[in-house]
Amino acid sequence: MSSQRKQYPFPEFEPKWQNRWEETSAYRTPNPGEPDFDAARPKYYVLDMFPYPSGEGLHVGHPEGYTATDILARHHRMRGFNVLHPMGWDAFGLPAEQYAVKTGQHPAVTTARNIGKFKGQLQRIGFSYDWSREVNTTTPDYVRWTQWIFLQIYHSWFNPVTNRAEPIATYTGDDPDSVRLAYVAEMPVNWCPELGTVLANEEVVDGKSEVGGFPVERRPMRQWMLRITAFGDRLLAGLDALDWPDSIKLLQKNWIGRSEGAFVDFALEGVEAKVTVYTTRPDTLFGATYMVLAPEHTLVAQITTAGQRDAVADYIKTVGSKSERDRQDASREKTGVFTGAYAVNPVNGERIPVWIADYVLTGYGTGAIMAVPAHDERDHAFATKFSLPVIEVVRSTEPVDGCFAGEGVAVNSGILDGLPTAEAKTRITSWLQDRGLGRAAVQFKLRDWLFSRQRYWGEPFPVIWEGGRHRTVGAEELPVRLPELADFKPTGTAEPPLAKATDWVRYSETARRELNTMPQWAGSCWYYLRFCDPRNEDRFVGEEAARYWLGDGGEKPGGVDLYVGGTEHAVLHLLYARFWHMVLHDLGHLPTPEPFQRLVNQGMILGTDGQKMSKSRGNVINPDEVINEYGADAFRLYEMFMGPLEQMKPWSMKGVEGVYRFLARVWRLALHEDQEGQWQLSDAVAEIEPTPAQLRVLHATIKKVTADLGTLSFNTAISQMMVCVNELTAAEKRPVSALRTLLVLLSPFAPHIAEELWERLDTRFGGFTGSAHAQAWPQHDETLLIENEVEIVLQINGKVREKLVVPKDATREQLEAAARSHDGFMAQLAGKDVVKVVAVPGKLVNFVVRG
RNA sequence: GCCGGUGUGGCGAAAUGGCAGACGCAACGGACUUAAAAUCCGUUUUCGCGAAAGCGGAGUGAGGGUUCGAGUCCCUCCGCCGGUACCA
Numbered sequence: 001m002s003s004q005r006k007q008y009p010f011p012e013f014e015p016k017w018q019n020r021w022e023e024t025s026a027y028r029t030p031n032p033g034e035p036d037f038d039a040a041r042p043k044y045y046v047l048d049m050f051p052y053p054s055g056e057g058l059h060v061g062h063p064e065g066y067t068a069t070d071i072l073a074r075h076h077r078m079r080g081f082n083v084l085h086p087m088g089w090d091a092f093g094l095p096a097e098q099y100a101v102k103t104g105q106h107p108a109v110t111t112a113r114n115i116g117k118f119k120g121q122l123q124r125i126g127f128s129y130d131w132s133r134e135v136n137t138t139t140p141d142y143v144r145w146t147q148w149i150f151l152q153i154y155h156s157w158f159n160p161v162t163n164r165a166e167p168i169a170t171y172t173g174d175d176p177d178s179v180r181l182a183y184v185a186e187m188p189v190n191w192c193p194e195l196g197t198v199l200a201n202e203e204v205v206d207g208k209s210e211v212g213g214f215p216v217e218r219r220p221m222r223q224w225m226l227r228i229t230a231f232g233d234r235l236l237a238g239l240d241a242l243d244w245p246d247s248i249k250l251l252q253k254n255w256i257g258r259s260e261g262a263f264v265d266f267a268l269e270g271v272e273a274k275v276t277v278y279t280t281r282p283d284t285l286f287g288a289t290y291m292v293l294a295p296e297h298t299l300v301a302q303i304t305t306a307g308q309r310d311a312v313a314d315y316i317k318t319v320g321s322k323s324e325r326d327r328q329d330a331s332r333e334k335t336g337v338f339t340g341a342y343a344v345n346p347v348n349g350e351r352i353p354v355w356i357a358d359y360v361l362t363g364y365g366t367g368a369i370m371a372v373p374a375h376d377e378r379d380h381a382f383a384t385k386f387s388l389p390v391i392e393v394v395r396s397t398e399p400v401d402g403c404f405a406g407e408g409v410a411v412n413s414g415i416l417d418g419l420p421t422a423e424a425k426t427r428i429t430s431w432l433q434d435r436g437l438g439r440a441a442v443q444f445k446l447r448d449w450l451f452s453r454q455r456y457w458g459e460p461f462p463v464i465w466e467g468g469r470h471r472t473v474g475a476e477e478l479p480v481r482l483p484e485l486a487d488f489k490p491t492g493t494a495e496p497p498l499a500k501a502t503d504w505v506r507y508s509e510t511a512r513r514e515l516n517t518m519p520q521w522a523g524s525c526w527y528y529l530r531f532c533d534p535r536n537e538d539r540f541v542g543e544e545a546a547r548y549w550l551g552d553g554g555e556k557p558g559g560v561d562l563y564v565g566g567t568e569h570a571v572l573h574l575l576y577a578r579f580w581h582m583v584l585h586d587l588g589h590l591p592t593p594e595p596f597q598r599l600v601n602q603g604m605i606l607g608t609d610g611q612k613m614s615k616s617r618g619n620v621i622n623p624d625e626v627i628n629e630y631g632a633d634a635f636r637l638y639e640m641f642m643g644p645l646e647q648m649k650p651w652s653m654k655g656v657e658g659v660y661r662f663l664a665r666v667w668r669l670a671l672h673e674d675q676e677g678q679w680q681l682s683d684a685v686a687e688i689e690p691t692p693a694q695l696r697v698l699h700a701t702i703k704k705v706t707a708d709l710g711t712l713s714f715n716t717a718i719s720q721m722m723v724c725v726n727e728l729t730a731a732e733k734r735p736v737s738a739l740r741t742l743l744v745l746l747s748p749f750a751p752h753i754a755e756e757l758w759e760r761l762d763t764r765f766g767g768f769t770g771s772a773h774a775q776a777w778p779q780h781d782e783t784l785l786i787e788n789e790v791e792i793v794l795q796i797n798g799k800v801r802e803k804l805v806v807p808k809d810a811t812r813e814q815l816e817a818a819a820r821s822h823d824g825f826m827a828q829l830a831g832k833d834v835v836k837v838v839a840v841p842g843k844l845v846n847f848v849v850r851g
Numbered sequence: 852g853c854c855g856g857u858g859u860g861g862c863g864a865a866a867u868g869g870c871a872g873a874c875g876c877a878a879c880g881g882a883c884u885u886a887a888a889a890u891c892c893g894u895u896u897u898c899g900c901g902a903a904a905g906c907g908g909a910g911u912g913a914g915g916g917u918u919c920g921a922g923u924c925c926c927u928c929c930g931c932c933g934g935u936a937c938c939a
Binding site: 005007246247250251254255257259261277278279280281292332334358359360361363364365368369370371372376377378379381443444445567570571604641642643644647648649650652654655657658659661662664665668715716718719720721722723726729730791792793795797798799800803835836837838840843844846847848 | 852854855856857862863864865869870873874875876877889890891892918919920932933934935937938939
């Protein structure tokens with residue numbers, strides 16, 4: 001194939017058009033206030049998840065979403081929108097840093113090289129990005145504003161009364177550091193000694209680092225945290241008004257994991273302390289037959305009796321040696337040990353034993369539970385193993401086998417007896433509250449966001465330490481630039497690499513800089529804002545630009561009109577970005593409450609073997625090779641023709657050839673090859689009226705392509721254009737007006753060939769001035785689609801027996817009469833007992849017979 | 852385990868509750884060609900009958916249900932893909 005002549009000369013005209021678009025800044029989008037800005041047009045902000053520019057280059061998965069958004073961007077421009085369609089680089093990250101460790105080359109150098117490669121690849125596909133808005137999260141000008149946003153977060157707190165972030169000045173307590181949205185805490189983190197860095201949870205697979213497969217251990221370290229949990233309720237509630245896939249909303253919902261329940265205080269026997277537990281089932285309090293503390297619970301040492309001290313110490317040691325993963329395996333058999341201590345059940349004064357067990361986690365609730373083995377699977381398994389008593393306190397209305405964890409009616413529960421679960425919950429909660437023994441409580445699975453990394457290649461914190469206290473640098477000192485380092489190798493200790501830049505670290509005689517850097521998510525948390533106003537030197541985004549491109553927060557939450565990317569960011573990037581956006585909105589810096597109004601996930605593209613593409617499987621498709629072979633238009637078109645955008649689907653080179661042939665047919669609609677092998681305008685193209693059939697298919701195509709673009713059904717839009725081209729190919733003469741419409745419809749999908757044909761037709765015919773992309777989107781004429789006659793089917797008991805052509809507006813009665821006068825059909829009906837006749841105009845007549 | 856998605860020809864897929872398989876791939880036949888490629892035209896869910904035009908049956912993972920009529924709606928089950936995992 002590669003040695004063969006191309007079916008149409010895309011190797012010549014595709015680069016030609018790409019250059020022309022670049023030279024003429026064809027896709028530059030002016031901002032409000034600029035001379036060529038047209039305020040009368042509506043806005044459309046369509047965004048891709050920007051890539052990490054890895055050394056591997058682009059794979060065919062990237063352009064899937066990018067092509068979809070490019071088609072929509074082009075379509076909206078043709079419909080008169082001001083379209084914001086930008087691209088940039090999420091360029092901090094571990095691979096560049098590790099490459100630097102290996103080679104000594106500065107990450108900035110490799111990053112710049114990779115960006116060059118990525119950008120070149122994207123430009124070869126002909127995307128209509130406004131490259132003048134390109135951003136790179138690692139440039140000082142971008143880092144400056146990332147750090148500035150950190151300052152806003154640091155200098156604010158969440159006011160529970162107003163339910164929003166406010167400047168820290170409005171906090172009236174005596175320890176502002178305890179309420180800041182950015183705070184320092186000693187936290188267990190994934191530390192990889194081999195790599196010399198902490199890793200995010202998602203970078204740890206089976207207790208080993210994803211990169212290199214080195215062991216990872218949990219170790220407590222001093223970390224910066226962001227108080228995302230304060231926004232748990234709003235992050236949850238805000239989902240309702242967003243046009244996101246339900247599955248993604250559900251993922252966020254589960255991740256946030258809001259639950260309603262109660263704190264209950266248990267007195268301890270012979271110890272001056274109480275244990276507070278969190279439960280979602282306070283109604284089962286009468287059934288609590290023992291209590292379990294997490295092995296790390298602070299009271300364990302205090303309450304353990306002399307006799308149990310060795311057993312408890314042994315157990316804690318065993319638990320400590322287990323990997324996090326082992327410990328979280330729910331199917332594992334329960335383990336635990338008695339502390340020797342007893343607690344008192346506040347409702348009935350029962351004395352219940354206190355155990356420690358690793359199935360109680362220290363990070364959730366209070367790290368202590370009341371165990372109700374009759375109505376909780378885990379407690380039941382534990383009680384069974386250690387022969388602890390089981391008391392039924394909820395009765396199901398239906399028979400159940402095994403442990404009953406559902407809702408029913410309270411029994412054996414004193415004041416609660418006879419109450420349904422929901423009522424029992426409120427009753428016991430107020431009972432506890434009245435006596436100061438407990439209170440209603442809401443808990444989240446969501447944890448505060450661990451925001452610091454012991455890495456070089458990230459944003460430095462704009463933070464200074466002095467006398468054991470932290471403070472920020474002033475906004476005028478931003479950006480805090482990374483120091484130059486010759487050696488990126490890990491120190492071998494927990495100390496971040498920045499510690500090696502001794503001059504940089506030393507801020508003053510007595511003050512030192514923070515050594516941690518921010519995680520990669522920091523830059524991606526707000527890049528969609530910077531795109532609105534990427535060169536603004538006074539603000540992270542200009543107020544007018546933000547108000548225009550994000551909307552004014554009217555009826556809908558507003559923000560980016562359409563955001564397309566993979567599902568893998570469902571709970572990380574998409575949650576973090578919403579959190580930052582909310583803080584900035586609360587502080588008055590942004591007009592809208594949410595960042596992304598509509599979200600669409602593209603499905604993964606699999607290898608030709610139906611497996612996930614990977615280097616080890618050797619099934620990776622390289623976009624450059626496809627484009628060399630078939631051209632950018634065919635590549636784009638195939639990516640969209642494969643199947644529904646959101647669906648997972650395998651690659652097929654034969655499929656690429658199919659759309660390539662289609663584009664070649666479009667080419668030959670207008671051109672033919674002469675004796676010298678030159679493409680000349682075909683004589684078959686003529687200024688003639690389209691036939692009624694051509695007109696019908698043309699307008700059906702306008703209608704379907706337009707509708708399908710609205711629902712992102714690119715594959716069916718393309719098949720309709722194929723139908724249209726097949727119709728025109730079959731014709732002796734091609735009406736030039738039909739070609740004109742077809743090229744306009746095709747131009748968002750296959751922009752190069754559309755422009756090239758448009759330009760060539762302009763040499764002979766009128767109506768081809770300017771660019772195909774600059775044309776108004778066509779409108780279909782419904783009257784041309786209506787046929788005078790329609791074919792209906794005649795059915796007996798729902799089975800098709802005959803077909804019949806009738807006037808399109810025939811009534812039910814006329815249809816039935818027509819059926820009854822159809823001899824062949826009546827012959828089949830002869831002798832049958834017709835009980836009912838269903839006639840549907842334009843569709844069918846169904847005779848229901850008995851026997 | 853729980854949650855979500857999905858299941859239609861040889862393959863990718865299409866079908867406001869109304870003729871299942873549009874469009875594309877592959878395959879087969881024909882035209883063009885010395886020949887091939889490319890291109891163009893045609894056939895192509897499957898089984899049975901027929902020389903053929905055609906006729907008849909079955910058919911959207913399995914089983915049930917609602918309906919004049921179900922790929923589409925409801926119930927039960929199975930497979931595959933993804934997420935999540937002791938969150939009290």
